[in-house]
Amino acid sequence: MVLPILPLIDDLASWNSKKEYVSLVGQVLLDGSSLSNEEILQFTKKEEVPLVALSLPSGKFSDDEIIGFLNNGISSLFIGMQDAKTVDHLVGELNVPKDRVVVEENGVFSNQFIVKQKFSQDKIVSIRKLSKNLLASEVVAEVRTDRPDGLFTTLVVDQYERCLGLVYSSKESIAKAIDLGRGVYYSRSRNEIWVKGETSGNGQKLLQISTDCDSDALKFIVEQENVGFCHLETMSCFGEFKHGLVGLESLLKQRLQDAPEGSYSRRLFNDPALLDAKIKEEAEELTEAKGKQEISWEAADLFYFALAKLVTNNVSLKDVENNLNMKHLKITRRKGDAKPKFVEEAKSEEEKASGPIHLHVVEASDKAGVERALSRPIQKTSEIMHLVNPIIENVRDKGDSALLEYTEKFDGVKLSTPVLNAPFPEEYFEGLTDEMKEALDLSIENVRKFHAAQLPTETLEVETQPGVLCSRFPRPIEKVGLYIPGGTAILPSTALMLGVPAQVAQCKEIVFASPPRKSDGKVSPEVVYVAEKVGASKIVLAGGAQAVASMAYGTETIPKVDKILGPGNQFVTAAKMYVQNDTQALCSIDMPAGPSEVLVIADEDADVDFVASDLLSQAEHGIDSQVILVGVKLSEKKIQEIQDAVHNQALQLPRVDIVRKCISHSTIVLCEGYEEALDMSNQYAPEHLILQIANANDYVKLVDNAGSVFVGAYTPESCGDYSSGTNHTLPTYGYARQYSGANTATFQKFITAQNITPEGLENIGRAVMCVAKKEGLDGHRNAVKIRMSKLGLIPKDFQ
Numbered sequence: 001m002v003l004p005i006l007p008l009i010d011d012l013a014s015w016n017s018k019k020e021y022v023s024l025v026g027q028v029l030l031d032g033s034s035l036s037n038e039e040i041l042q043f044t045k046k047e048e049v050p051l052v053a054l055s056l057p058s059g060k061f062s063d064d065e066i067i068g069f070l071n072n073g074i075s076s077l078f079i080g081m082q083d084a085k086t087v088d089h090l091v092g093e094l095n096v097p098k099d100r101v102v103v104e105e106n107g108v109f110s111n112q113f114i115v116k117q118k119f120s121q122d123k124i125v126s127i128r129k130l131s132k133n134l135l136a137s138e139v140v141a142e143v144r145t146d147r148p149d150g151l152f153t154t155l156v157v158d159q160y161e162r163c164l165g166l167v168y169s170s171k172e173s174i175a176k177a178i179d180l181g182r183g184v185y186y187s188r189s190r191n192e193i194w195v196k197g198e199t200s201g202n203g204q205k206l207l208q209i210s211t212d213c214d215s216d217a218l219k220f221i222v223e224q225e226n227v228g229f230c231h232l233e234t235m236s237c238f239g240e241f242k243h244g245l246v247g248l249e250s251l252l253k254q255r256l257q258d259a260p261e262g263s264y265s266r267r268l269f270n271d272p273a274l275l276d277a278k279i280k281e282e283a284e285e286l287t288e289a290k291g292k293q294e295i296s297w298e299a300a301d302l303f304y305f306a307l308a309k310l311v312t313n314n315v316s317l318k319d320v321e322n323n324l325n326m327k328h329l330k331i332t333r334r335k336g337d338a339k340p341k342f343v344e345e346a347k348s349e350e351e352k353a354s355g356p357i358h359l360h361v362v363e364a365s366d367k368a369g370v371e372r373a374l375s376r377p378i379q380k381t382s383e384i385m386h387l388v389n390p391i392i393e394n395v396r397d398k399g400d401s402a403l404l405e406y407t408e409k410f411d412g413v414k415l416s417t418p419v420l421n422a423p424f425p426e427e428y429f430e431g432l433t434d435e436m437k438e439a440l441d442l443s444i445e446n447v448r449k450f451h452a453a454q455l456p457t458e459t460l461e462v463e464t465q466p467g468v469l470c471s472r473f474p475r476p477i478e479k480v481g482l483y484i485p486g487g488t489a490i491l492p493s494t495a496l497m498l499g500v501p502a503q504v505a506q507c508k509e510i511v512f513a514s515p516p517r518k519s520d521g522k523v524s525p526e527v528v529y530v531a532e533k534v535g536a537s538k539i540v541l542a543g544g545a546q547a548v549a550s551m552a553y554g555t556e557t558i559p560k561v562d563k564i565l566g567p568g569n570q571f572v573t574a575a576k577m578y579v580q581n582d583t584q585a586l587c588s589i590d591m592p593a594g595p596s597e598v599l600v601i602a603d604e605d606a607d608v609d610f611v612a613s614d615l616l617s618q619a620e621h622g623i624d625s626q627v628i629l630v631g632v633k634l635s636e637k638k639i640q641e642i643q644d645a646v647h648n649q650a651l652q653l654p655r656v657d658i659v660r661k662c663i664s665h666s667t668i669v670l671c672e673g674y675e676e677a678l679d680m681s682n683q684y685a686p687e688h689l690i691l692q693i694a695n696a697n698d699y700v701k702l703v704d705n706a707g708s709v710f711v712g713a714y715t716p717e718s719c720g721d722y723s724s725g726t727n728h729t730l731p732t733y734g735y736a737r738q739y740s741g742a743n744t745a746t747f748q749k750f751i752t753a754q755n756i757t758p759e760g761l762e763n764i765g766r767a768v769m770c771v772a773k774k775e776g777l778d779g780h781r782n783a784v785k786i787r788m789s790k791l792g793l794i795p796k797d798f799q
Ligand SMILES: NC(=O)c1ccc[n+]([C@@H]2O[C@H](COP(=O)([O-])OP(=O)(O)OC[C@H]3O[C@@H](n4cnc5c(N)ncnc54)[C@H](O)[C@@H]3O)[C@@H](O)[C@H]2O)c1
Pocket: 312, 387, 410, 411, 484, 485, 486, 487, 488, 489, 491, 494, 515, 542, 543, 544, 545, 567, 568, 569, 571, 572, 593, 594, 595, 596, 621, 622, 625, 687, 728, 729, 730, 731, 732
C-alpha cells in the first residue's frame, strides 16, 4: 500500500522546491488542467516517482497526446464525475485498459491499477499546501499499533525491495525521518530517537514510506550507504546479498574497480567488441537451448554478460527495472489505428541490430514524438560523477602515482612517467609523412588566420562622463591545459584547434594531454607535430578524468594550469565540470563539449548523398553522438531516398557498428516550412547546424542557438572539423544556448580599468555616496566624501 495521501502537482515550481519530501509518498497526481503537454512529458521523463497519475480534463489533449502520456509513464487517468462520458472513448476507441481509467464516484477515486487504493477529495492535496508537518501527521494518522509502548513496527528495505531489517518508529522519529530525508527510527534499547548511521557512518537515504494492507506496519524504502544496515557490518540483518542478479551486479561493479590487468573480467570491461560478441554468442545459444536445465544455464550466461555491459556503461539494474515498468505501462492502439511510429517502436532488438540503418521519422506536429527524438542519449550527471569523483580525488591527493595507475587501468599501458617534455624526441615523429605535414600546415595556417583576426588590438576606452575614463584590455590566460581526445579515434585536428588559438592569444604555457596508444604508450606523431608547432611545453600521456585532474591540481611532473579546454567523452566533461566548481583547484574550463552532434536542415531539392554524408560524418564519432535531419516539405519519395543513401553509405564505413548505434537514436523531423525548421533547430541548439536548403544564406539570420553553422550544399561539416579556419571545439548537449565555441577570447581574460579626474569625481561622486548610504556601507561612501570635501566639491559638514 502507498499512503492514502495523493499530492496534486498543479504547480511545477512548488514541486521543485518540495520534491525531496513529497516524493516519499511514492505517488503523485498531475493536474492536467494546469500543466501543458510538454510539462507532463517532461515530468514523467525526469522525475523518478514510482506512480504518476494524471487528472484528465475533457477536450484539452488530443488522442495522440493521451496515448503519449500513457506510453511515457502515466499509470492512470483520473476522470472527474462531470467528464465520465469520455471513458467510453478512452476504453472503447483508444483501447486504454479499463483499470487505468479512474472515474470519480461520490467524491472518491478508486484506483485499481498496481496499487488498490481509494482517494477521497480531501486526501488529494495541492503541492502548494503540502508541508513536512502535514506529511508526517498523515503517516501517523494512517498507521496503527497495538504495542504497549506505542511504537510502530517498521520494515526497512532497499531500492530493490530486499529486506534490510526490522525496527521501530515513534511519531517523533517519523517526523524527523521526513524532515531529514534519512533513515531515522526509535531505539528501544537506548530509549531514544535513532538517526541511522550517525555513529556508525552506515546511514540511509530515505526514498519512500508506505504502510501495509491493514496499516499496522510501516515500510521504509532506503538507499543504504557504506558497509550495510546490520550492526554486525553485513548488508542486512539476515546476512549479505551475494546472490541473484542484484548480488552479481554488486560483484561486477567491484570487479570493474579492482579486476587485475589480464584477468578475464578486465578484458571484458576494456574490450566492448569482445563483450558484444559474447552477448551475441550467448543469446544465440539460448535460442537453441532445450529443457529446463539447458535453458536456465544459457539464460544465466546471457544475464552475466548483459550485466557486464550494464556495469561497464554505468547502467544499473534499477534503471533496467524502471525501463521495464515504463514498457509495462505502454498500450497499443486497436489494429488499423497504429501510426508508423508505433510500428517502428515495436521492432525487435534483433531486427534493429542487423536491419536497415534508418533514422526514425516523426512529424513536427507530434510534440511528444519530437521531444523524445530531440532528447540526447546521455548518462545522468550524478551517475557519471559517482565514477569520476574518486578518480579526481585520488589524482589530486596522490599525484603521478595515481595518474599512472589509472592509465594502466583505463588505457592498458604501463608507463614510467606520465609526461613528455619539449623538445620532443625525434622518435616521436616517426611515421609522419610529408603529405600529412602539408595537410596539418594548411589547416594550422587557416585556423591561425581566422583566430588572429579575432585578437583585439586596441584597448577599449569609453568616457562615460567628462573626467570618467573606463577602459578594458585583454591579457592571455597564463597556463592552459588542452585535452585532445584519443579514446575511439585519435584527433590531431583537436590539437590544432586548441593549440593555435592558445598561441595566437600568447598564453605563456601550453600543456597538451591525450591518452597514450595501447601499442607503444606514445601519442600519435601528428599530435606531437602540432604540439611542437604551437610551442607546447609538455604532453601529459593520460586521458579521461585523471588527465583533467592532473592538470587542474598539478602533480610532481605536471604543472597546475589556470584553464582546461577541449572536448572529450562524458568522463572528461564531468571531470572538467568538477574541477571548475572546486575552489581548491582554481581552474576554469571552456565549455561542456561532449559527444558530437549535427542537425541538418534539408529541403526537397537537397542532394540526398550530401545530406546522408553529413549525417554520417558525425554519427561515426561515437555511439552517444546524435544526428538530426529536419526536412522541409519532404515528399515520401525523398525521405526514402535519404534513408537509402544513409544505409548504403553507412555500410561502406569502417565504423559502421558505431554508426548503427548512433542512428538508432537519431531522427528525421518533418516540418512544413523553413521558419518552423529553424525554430526546431534553435530549440535543439545543435553543436553543428548544416543548411542544405534553397537560398541558405538568407536563413542564417534566423539562427539563435548553434555552435557553428555550415551554409549551403558545398559546405560539409568536415571542412570545419579540419581545415577551413573556424574552431571545431563546440558546445554540445544543448549548451549552444549559452556557450560559444572555442575562439581566441576563450584563451584570454579581460581586465577593466578606470581613471577619474576631479571633474569626473564631481560628476559621479554624489551618486556613489547616495547608493552606498542606502547599502549601509559607510566606508565606501567615505572614500568619495573625503576626496570631494578636500577638493571643495561638498561642504565639510556634508551628511
Ligand atoms: N564537442 C566537440 O567539440 C568535440 C570535438 C571532438 C570530439 N568530440 C567528442 O569527444 C569524444 C571523445 O571520446 P573518446 O572516448 O573517443 O575519447 P576521450 O579521450 O575523451 O576518452 C578516453 C578516455 O576515457 C577514459 N575512460 C574510458 N572508459 C572509462 C571508464 N569506464 N571509467 C573511467 N574512465 C574511462 C579513459 O581514461 C580514456 O583514456 C567523442 O564523444 C567525440 O564525439 C567532441
